[in-house]
Amino acid sequence: MQQKKLHKTVETITSKEFNSEKEMLIEVLNQTVENEDINITGGRIWKLDKKSATYKLLYQVGNVEKIKNNFKVKISDYPLFDQISEKRTILGDEKNEVLREKGILKYSASGVGSKIKLNGKSYYEYLLALNNENVNEQLKYNLSIIATTLTAKLKQQRSSKKADFLEAGIDKAREIQKSILPEHEYQFHEYDLFGVTKPAEIVGGDFFDYLEIGEDNERLGVALGDAASKGVGAAAEAMYISGALRMASSFEIKTASLMKKMNRQINKIFDDDKFATFFYGELSTDKSGLFLYSSAGHNPPFFLKKNSDEIIRLYPTGPVFGPVPNAKYKVENINFSGGDLLLIYSDGVTDSANREFENYDDERLIKVLIKNRDRKVKEIALAILNDVIKFSAGGKYSDDKSLIVIKRCENNH
Numbered sequence: 001m002q003q004k005k006l007h008k009t010v011e012t013i014t015s016k017e018f019n020s021e022k023e024m025l026i027e028v029l030n031q032t033v034e035n036e037d038i039n040i041t042g043g044r045i046w047k048l049d050k051k052s053a054t055y056k057l058l059y060q061v062g063n064v065e066k067i068k069n070n071f072k073v074k075i076s077d078y079p080l081f082d083q084i085s086e087k088r089t090i091l092g093d094e095k096n097e098v099l100r101e102k103g104i105l106k107y108s109a110s111g112v113g114s115k116i117k118l119n120g121k122s123y124y125e126y127l128l129a130l131n132n133e134n135v136n137e138q139l140k141y142n143l144s145i146i147a148t149t150l151t152a153k154l155k156q157q158r159s160s161k162k163a164d165f166l167e168a169g170i171d172k173a174r175e176i177q178k179s180i181l182p183e184h185e186y187q188f189h190e191y192d193l194f195g196v197t198k199p200a201e202i203v204g205g206d207f208f209d210y211l212e213i214g215e216d217n218e219r220l221g222v223a224l225g226d227a228a229s230k231g232v233g234a235a236a237e238a239m240y241i242s243g244a245l246r247m248a249s250s251f252e253i254k255t256a257s258l259m260k261k262m263n264r265q266i267n268k269i270f271d272d273d274k275f276a277t278f279f280y281g282e283l284s285t286d287k288s289g290l291f292l293y294s295s296a297g298h299n300p301p302f303f304l305k306k307n308s309d310e311i312i313r314l315y316p317t318g319p320v321f322g323p324v325p326n327a328k329y330k331v332e333n334i335n336f337s338g339g340d341l342l343l344i345y346s347d348g349v350t351d352s353a354n355r356e357f358e359n360y361d362d363e364r365l366i367k368v369l370i371k372n373r374d375r376k377v378k379e380i381a382l383a384i385l386n387d388v389i390k391f392s393a394g395g396k397y398s399d400d401k402s403l404i405v406i407k408r409c410e411n412n413h
Contacts, residue, residue, distance in 0.1 A: 003141060003142070003145050003277070003297040003316075003319060003320050004226075004228070004277050004297060004298075004299060004320070004347050005347075006038065006142060006145050006146065007145050007148075007149050007228055007275075008347075008351070009031075009035065009038075010028055010032075010145070010146055010149040010150065011149060011153075013027060013028050013031050014027075014028060014149070014150070014153040021113075021154060021157070022045075022058060022059070024150075024153070025045050025058070025059070025112070025126065025128075025150065026045065026059050028146070028150060029043050029045060029059065029061060029128070030061055032130070032146060033061055033062055038142065039132060040130050040131065040132055040139075040142075041062055041063050041131045041132060042060075042061055042062010042063050042064055042130070042131040043060070043061060043062055043128065043129055043130040043131055044057060044058075044059065044060045044061075044067070044128075044129045045057075045058040045059040045060075045126060045127070045128060045129075046058060046073075046109075046126065046127040046129065047125065047126055047127075048116060048118075048123055048124070048125050048126070048127075049072065050116060050118055052072065053074065053075050053076065053118060053119070054072040054073060054074050054075060055072065055073050055075065055081075055127055056070055056071070056072045057069065057070060057071040057072070058126075062131050063131075064103045064131060065101075065103055067098070067099065071098070073096060073099075075118070075123065077095075077096070078095075080092050080109075081123060082121060084109065084110070084111045084123070084124060084127070085111065085115060085121070085122040085123060085124065086325075087324075087325065087326070088110055088111055088144055088147065088148075088272060088323050088324070088325075089108075089109070089110040089111075089140050089143050089144040089147065089323070089324065090108070090109060090110075090140075091106070091108050091136075091139070091140055092106070092108075093106060094106060108129055108130055108131075108132075108139055108140070108143060109127045109128065109129045109143075110127070110128050110129075110143040110144055110146070110147035111123075111124030111126070111127060111147060111151075111272075112124055112125070112126040112127065112128050112147045112150045112151050112154070113125040113126045113150075113151055113154050114154075114155075126150075128143065128146065128147050128150070130142075130143050130146075140324070141319040141320075141323075141324060141327075144319070144323035144324055145275070145320070145323065147323075148272065148273055148274070148275055148322070148323050149273075151272060151273040152273035152274070155271075155273055184196055184378070184381075185377075185378060186210050186220075188210075188217075188220040188283055189283075189285050190408055190409045191220075191283055191336070191406055191407065191408050191409070192376070192377045192406070192407050192409065193210065193222065193377060193404060193405070193406050193407075194376075194377040194378040194380075194381045194404070194405050195208040195210070195224075195381070195402070195403070195404040195405075196381055196382070196385060196402065196403060197346075197400065197401070197402035198385065198389075198400070198401045198402070199400045205226060205227030205228070205237060205238045205276075205400055206224070206225070206226050206227075206238065206346045206348065206400035206401070206402035207223075207224070207225050207238040207239070207241070207242050207402070208222075208223060208224045208225075208344075208402055208404050209221075209222075209223045209242055209245060209246070210222060210223075211223070211245070211246065211249045213249060213252060213282070214252065218284060218285050219282050219283065219284045219285075220282065220283045220284075221245075221249055221280065221281070221282050222280070222281050222282070222283065222344070222404060222406065223245055223278070223279065223280045223281075224278075224279050224298070224344045224345070224346065224402055224403075224404055225238060225241050225242070225245075225276055225277070225278045225279075226276060226277045226278070226298070226346040226347065226348075226400070226402070227241070227274070227275075227276045228274065228275050228276060228277070228320075237270065237274060237276060238276075240266075240269065240270075241262070241266065241276060241278065241321070244262055244265055244266070245258075245262065245280075248261055248262060254331075255280065255282065255292055255293075255294050255329075255331045256294065256328075256329055256330065256331050258280070258294075259278075259280065259294045259296060259318065259329035260327070260328065260329060262278070262321060263296065263318075263321045263322070263324075263325065263327055263329070264325050264326075266321045266322050267321075267322050267323070267324075267325040268325075270322055272323075274322055275320045275321060275322035275323050276296070276320060276321045276322060277295075277296055277297045277298040277299070277320050277321070277346075277347075278295070278296040278297075278298055278320075278321055279293065279294075279295045279296075279298040279301060279314075279344055280293065280294055280295075281293035281294075281344075283336075283406070288335050289335045289336030289337055289340070289408055290333060290335055291333060291334050291335065291336060291342070292331055292332075292333050293314060293317075293331070293332055293333065293334070294317045294318065294329045294330065294331050294332070295314065295315070295316040295317050295318070296316065296318055296319065296320055296321045296329065297316050297318070297319050297320030297321075298316060299345070299346070299347045299350065300313035300314050300315045300316070301313070301314045301342055301343055301344040301345065302314075302341075302342070302343045302365070302366060302369060303334055303340070303341070303342050304340065304341040304342075304343070304369060304370065304373060305337070305340050306337065306338065306339030306340055306341075306373075306410070307339075309370055311366055312334065314332070314334070314342075317329050317330040317331065317332055318330065336406075336408040337408065338408055338409060338410040338411060339407070339408065339410040340407070340408050341369070341373060341380070341405065341406070341407050342405070342406040342407075343365075343369055343380075343384075343403060343404075343405055343406075344403065344404040344406070345365070345384075345401075345402065345403040345404075346399075346400060346401060346402040346403070347399070348399030348400045348401040348402070349365060349384070349385075349388055349401050349402075349403060350362055350364075350365055351399055352388050352391065352392035352395065352399070352401070353392060353395040354391055354392055354393075354394065354395045355394045355395055357395070360388055360391050360392065364387070364391070365384065365388075368383060368384050368387050369384065371383075372384075376407075377405040377406070377407050378405075380405045380407075381403055381404075381405045384403060384405075385401065385403065388401060
């Protein structure tokens with residue numbers, strides 16, 4: 001399951017009214033285990049007991065033998081607990097003999113909620129542990145997304161629901177955000193580009209950018225980011241990511257290093273309930289039409305060859321920015337021929353819903369892209385955006401919508 005989709009799944013579960021935090025955590029865990037797309041076979045919720053310096057079992061579900069209710073594990077017995085505050089999610093071999101006898105041989109846990117000081121160190125108030133046939137990096141990434149989303153929801157519930165924003169402050173935020181976005185249309189050697197963003201509110205968490213790289217502008221960086229929230233907070237996160245990208249790109253570092261550095265910085269600066277998806281690629285003057293790209297959990301852009309209706313999806317090459325500070329990112333590539341198209345978009349496009357709560361989805365987007373493939377990039381982009389807006393008119397769910405269309409001129413092969 002895509003990480004952004006997993007985030008929205010957990011958001012949907014937690015959008016209901018619950019009588020307690022425990023009830024909400026249990027519901028998320030139960031539905032996570034039942035969801036075949038996530039591939040989780042069981043799990044446990046632990047709560048920090050500050051007085052006894054232990055984590056007490058709050059709830060358990062799944063296909064392993066049940067642990068005794070209110071079972072406790074001492075923090076001093078698990079040095080890995082000290083790493084959770086820093087790394088959010090950890091994997092390891094289970095050493096507790098009682099748990100091993102129950103068939104729990106691998107350890108996977110992620111911190112949820114606020115951090116509490118204990119003996120000079122910080123520990124999350126809840127731990128979410130999941131079982132899977134393979135305790136691997138993918139489980140780690142999925143667990144981090146679930147824990148991050150739950151933490152955000154807990155913070156929302158505990159904070160005041162009153163929003164006392166000064167209109168002048170919001171207007172200023174809008175002006176700043178507009179100032180960091182590039183002009184919609186851009187031409188780079190043999191390529192035409194058009195980008196556009198439409199926030200769900202006055203300001204939003206999406207952004208895109210074009211970055212000229214090298215003394216002779218022999219490369220062009222193309223980026224689209226999506227902070228996983230809406231409104232003023234998301235706009236601030238988007239502006240920070242945009243600024244970090246421009247600063248990092250000025251040093252002309254390689255794409256994999258750029259992604260790794262940005263992820264670490266976002267992990268350091270953002271609250272631990274925040275994350276962002278991000279797609280970055282580079283066009284060049286290379287005659288073969290080489291396009292190098294890396295994706296931090298972003299929904300796959302669509303690559304459409306001129307003489308084919310087959311869509312090539314550019315899948316993520318690493319996890320979303322934020323929850324996993326030491327994540328690595330691969331770099332992949334495609335080659336543009338004359339007339340080839342690339343559509344980069346945020347999930348606010350495909351997740352837009354109509355009155356019947358039906359999503360716009362990938363297939364509708366692909367149909368509009370293919371139908372308009374022979375038009376100019378601006379016309380293609382606006383045709384897509386208008387179709388999405390028309391489809392979702394009257395729908396209750398709305399998210400920021402952004403897209404970039406790139407096309408190589410047809411007289412170049």
